[in-house]
Amino acid sequence: METAKMDKMRKMQSKEKETRSSEPETAASCGENTALAPERAASLQEKNGAAEKKKGVYGVKIFNYKLVYLLLMVLVMSFAGFVVENLFRLLRDGVINSRRQILPFLFAYGIAVFVMYVAIGTPREMRLFKWSIFKKESKLSSASKYVCYFLVVFAFIFFGEMMFGTFVEWVSGVVLWDYTGIPLRFTKYTSIPTALGLAAGILIFMRFVFEPLMKKFEKMDESTAWIIDLSVGIPIVIDWLVMLILMLGFQFSENWWSITL
Known part of the structure; x- marks a missing residue:
């Protein structure tokens, strides 16, 4: 033991x-x-x-959305602008044409929607850049947002068309469009009926289409979105710049193709 x-x-x-x-x-x-x-x-x-x-x-973000997806919206609206202009011309004159560009995209429409989103957002938010105009949420403020948004877009279109069209004609002598024959027109480049119609269309688009479409874009892989932005966007910008150089520098303003229906 x-x-x-x-x-x-x-x-x-x-x-x-x-x-x-x-x-x-x-x-x-x-x-x-x-x-x-x-x-x-x-x-x-x-x-x-x-x-x-x-x-x-x-991953640059502008308010609610990343830049890569906003650029996709620019591409979509550039094509939509081409379609809208040709529909208007078809109903009025029975003609569709290239709108002085080779590609079926009007970059001015895409960049205009981008600028409006940055400046005033959508009808539901109605801001001035980063500052909210309507602080309190109510039925009256919601209605006021839509009225204010519509008036701002109307003014943007009315004065924007008049200034841009007049400037181009003054520099190059080219008449981009002519609203002669439309009632309540001011100069050949703008009229109340056309500005009201475009403002209403943009209001409806920004309220009911813009946000759902952006959500669809956000489901796309960022790398894929960047590839689309660059591969489609760069030719569109080049096409637009060539049109401006030919028009402002050489007074060339012919359509590459035209179809009478």
């Missing part, structure tokens, strides 16, 4: 020695980890900074 007790005592003493001998190693290991902690933190911070930088370049 005494021999067994002595063996147990020896085993316990040997375990205590092993534990004591391992303590410095553990402490040294902890010290090494503590020394490495700042280096690891710096490395993580550097990686996060690089990620944020990349996000800043490719």
Whole structure:
């Protein structure tokens, strides 16, 4: 019995020695980890900074939506502008044409919608850039937003058409369009009926189409969206610039094709 007790005592003493001998190693290991902690933190911070930088370049956000998806909207509205102008010309003159450009896109329409979104948002928000015009939400304020939005868009179209058309004619002698024959017109470039119709169309589009369409765009992979933006957008901008240079610099304003129906 005494021999067994002595063996147990020896085993316990040997375990205590092993534990004591391992303590410095553990402490040294902890010290090494503590020394490495700042280096690891710096490395993580550097990686996060690089990620944020990349996000800043490719993930620019303008109010509610990323730029990459807003540019898709510019492309869609550029095509829609081409269709709307030709529908109007078809109903009035029985003719559709290239609208002085090679591609079926009118960049001015796309950029106009982009500028309006940046400046006044949608009818539901009706802001002036980042400042809310209507602070409190009520039935009266909701109705006022729509009225205010419509009036701002109407003024934008009415004066914008008149100034741009007059400027181009003054510089190059080219008459881009002519509202002669339409009642309540002011100069050949603008009229109350056309401005009212376009303002109503934009109000309806920005209220019922813009936001749902943007949500559809947001489901698209960003890389794919950027590829579409660049591969389609760059030719559209080049086509538009060529048209402006030919028109303003060389007084060339012919349609590349025209179909009479």
